[in-house]
Amino acid sequence: MGRDPVTDSNFSPASLAAGIVLVAFGVWVLAGDVTFDALFPALLAGLGLILLVSGLARRR
Amino acid sequence: MSAPMATAAGIPAIDTEHRKLAGVSAGIARYFDIDVKYVRIAFVLLTILGGIGIALYGLAYLTMTSPESVDLADPTAVVHEAAASWREGLGAGALAAAVTLVAGAGWEVALPVGAGVTAGVIVMRSGIATTKRGRVGAALMIVGAVLVARALPAISQVQSFAFPVIVLLAGSVMLFGPWWLRMAQALTAERTARIRAQERAEVAAHLHDSVLQTLALIQRRADDPSEVAQLARRQERELRSWLNADETAAADTLHGALVRAATEIETDHGVEVEVVCVGDRPLDEDTRALAAAAREAILNAAKFAGAGRIDVYAEASGERCEVFVRDRGAGFDPDAVPADRRGVRESIVGRMQRHGGSAEVRSQPGGGTEVELSL
Numbered sequence: 001m002g003r004d005p006v007t008d009s010n011f012s013p014a015s016l017a018a019g020i021v022l023v024a025f026g027v028w029v030l031a032g033d034v035t036f037d038a039l040f041p042a043l044l045a046g047l048g049l050i051l052l053v054s055g056l057a058r059r060r
Numbered sequence: 061m062s063a064p065m066a067t068a069a070g071i072p073a074i075d076t077e078h079r080k081l082a083g084v085s086a087g088i089a090r091y092f093d094i095d096v097k098y099v100r101i102a103f104v105l106l107t108i109l110g111g112i113g114i115a116l117y118g119l120a121y122l123t124m125t126s127p128e129s130v131d132l133a134d135p136t137a138v139v140h141e142a143a144a145s146w147r148e149g150l151g152a153g154a155l156a157a158a159v160t161l162v163a164g165a166g167w168e169v170a171l172p173v174g175a176g177v178t179a180g181v182i183v184m185r186s187g188i189a190t191t192k193r194g195r196v197g198a199a200l201m202i203v204g205a206v207l208v209a210r211a212l213p214a215i216s217q218v219q220s221f222a223f224p225v226i227v228l229l230a231g232s233v234m235l236f237g238p239w240w241l242r243m244a245q246a247l248t249a250e251r252t253a254r255i256r257a258q259e260r261a262e263v264a265a266h267l268h269d270s271v272l273q274t275l276a277l278i279q280r281r282a283d284d285p286s287e288v289a290q291l292a293r294r295q296e297r298e299l300r301s302w303l304n305a306d307e308t309a310a311a312d313t314l315h316g317a318l319v320r321a322a323t324e325i326e327t328d329h330g331v332e333v334e335v336v337c338v339g340d341r342p343l344d345e346d347t348r349a350l351a352a353a354a355r356e357a358i359l360n361a362a363k364f365a366g367a368g369r370i371d372v373y374a375e376a377s378g379e380r381c382e383v384f385v386r387d388r389g390a391g392f393d394p395d396a397v398p399a400d401r402r403g404v405r406e407s408i409v410g411r412m413q414r415h416g417g418s419a420e421v422r423s424q425p426g427g428g429t430e431v432e433l434s435l
Binding site: 042047051055 | 145146147148149150151152153154155156157158159161162170174
């Protein structure tokens with residue numbers, strides 16, 4: 001499978017933010033201290049971060 | 061009267077020109093006419109003392125107007141700017157709500173905070189709040205969003221509904237998903253078929269208006285071979301141009317001017333004129349003169365050479381333009397042209413010289429003619 005190098009034209013800050021959020025969730029789940037009460041704020045924060053980065057990147 | 065610009069009044073704008081980070085401190089300093097270092101020191105101190113400096117900096121960045129001006133006289137520009145800010149608004153609102161929750165407050169506080177921040181960022185980013193009326197309207201919208209959020213049922217109730225809602229959604233997707241997908245595919249297929257039918261109708265209409273009409277005309281003029289050839293040639297050129305979506309003849313360039321001249325002379329004099337152009341240049345005073353001189357050379361060849369075909373070869377680049385007009389017709393002795401015949405002397409050679417170029421006519425009786433025009 002080929003690999004496309006990341007360049008200025010195809011770099012997506014929103015995708016990077018989504019990746020970081022997913023990894024953070026993964027680490028959190030593996031750490032084993034996920035609670036239902038904490039899940040909603042965490043999901044909200046992750047979604048907010050992705051949207052914010054996506055919106056700000058549009059203005060670059 | 062010119063329209064007020066978002067950066068010109070009311071709200072401080074981000075100053076990207078003097079920025080160290082995002083331009084927030086420089087924008088605030090410029091707005092209040094103070095030294096930027098005091099603003100930066102204030103942000104650093106607030107960050108050290110509990111980290112609130114970072115949150116304030118982020119909030120200021122999102123609510124200060126962008127350096128690009130929004131023309132408030134143009135409602136579509138303001139609406140477009142507001143619509144374009146929805147990601148930043150929702151993102152900042154969601155983050156603010158999450159931070160409020162983590163800080164220990166309940167949903168009844170977090171939701172209005174998130175709604176207020178969302179409305180605030182979208183309103184401020186749109187540049188509406190730069191006039192007095194705009195600021196009052198913006199404040200009302202933010203307060204309204206907070207009040208609506210407060211009126212919503214407590215999120216603890218929503219939380220208990222979340223799992224059933226997710227199950228319901230998953231069930232709906234499984235039930236209706238394939239049906240929806242099939243409908244979308246059918247719609248796409250129907251649209252494709254409609255586009256194809258339209259294209260076919262357009263081709264049929266074009267063929268009727270051009271090729272079929274010309275063929276009918278050729279049948280009626282079958283006794284005049286030169287006119288038949290002329291009609292066929294004109295139709296061929298038109299059809300090629302249509303098939304290749306060639307807009308050269310309409311272009312305001314040297315190539316376009318040569319093609320237009322060739323078509324016109326071909327129609328008027330019934331002689332085939334073949335134009336080949338390598339490179340192109342927009343028409344200015346000099347290239348216009350070059351095209352006019354080339355037209356004169358083609359016209360002379362069509363009138364006097366008696367050849368069935370005239371070749372025009374042009375080469376144009378940023379610095380140099382050359383046009384060659386050749387025919388294999390009767391030819392003539394350039395030195396024997398009477399002084400009162402001004403076609404070659406004035407319209408070709410003189411015109412080129414007046415525009416800093418040159419023209420050379422090479423011809424001999426019976427050996428055809430070549431006119432070289434250089435600019």
